[in-house]
Amino acid sequence: AQKVTQAQTEISVVEKEDVTLDCVYETRDTTYYLFWYKQPPSGELVFLIRRNSFDEQNEISGRYSWNFQKSTSSFNFTITASQVVDSAVYFCALSEGFTGANSKLTFGKGITLSVRP
Amino acid sequence: ETGVTQSPTHLIKTRGQQVTLRCSSQSGHNTVSWYQQALGQGPQFIFQYYREEENGRGNFPPRFSGLQFPNYSSELNVNALELDDSALYLCASSHRLAGAHTGELFFGEGSRLTVL
Numbered sequence: 001a002q003k004v005t006q007a008q009t010e011i012s013v014v015e016k017e018d019v020t021l022d023c024v025y026e027t028r029d030t031t032y033y034l035f036w037y038k039q040p041p042s043g044e045l046v047f048l049i050r051r052n053s054f055d056e057q058n059e060i061s062g063r064y065s066w067n068f069q070k071s072t073s074s075f076n077f078t079i080t081a082s083q084v085v086d087s088a089v090y091f092c093a094l095s096e097g098f099t100g101a102n103s104k105l106t107f108g109k110g111i112t113l114s115v116r117p
Numbered sequence: 118e119t120g121v122t123q124s125p126t127h128l129i130k131t132r133g134q135q136v137t138l139r140c141s142s143q144s145g146h147n148t149v150s151w152y153q154q155a156l157g158q159g160p161q162f163i164f165q166y167y168r169e170e171e172n173g174r175g176n177f178p179p180r181f182s183g184l185q186f187p188n189y190s191s192e193l194n195v196n197a198l199e200l201d202d203s204a205l206y207l208c209a210s211s212h213r214l215a216g217a218h219t220g221e222l223f224f225g226e227g228s229r230l231t232v233l
Contacts, residue, residue: 043229044227063203093159109158
């Protein structure tokens, strides 16, 4: 069975601090996708990144970076120089293999990030 | 803006009643998935619709049912509502090509259901 664990429940930082959100996953599939979504108070889940299981290269997009390590089954997300607008709930998610026709994602419980001015 | 719209945004029902939630998928997307998000939890997969048929289901009882229409919009129906059905119901649209799915979902803002 697939499982995503986000051990941190709430994180509070002061603006301009760097913050890392942890994600650990479990799956028996050899082909899978990992995702991060942001959920602001409006409720909509905003897609941030998708990474497939064959690509372990780290990725950077502006102030966001992701560290994927298959050896530890982790897919951590770092926000550099955090801003108040980064305050939201962040979810890590795992999908079944690409060859599957299913769009099912297994989500973690989410991490509430508060960035104080 | 993702283009996925859901209605109603909020509603209140009582136990035993039935509810229908609606979702319009993003233009060009042929697959709709529904998720239930209880307070303080991550979204849980209910089911997916592709070509007007259910194509994958999570651990939800049969009183959760759905429809997909030729224009790819979708409905989620829940019968015999229970207090634990109180949650945010999220619709996600995506595109499936040649039998495989990209796995990238675009979510609406959800319908918040309260069951009293």
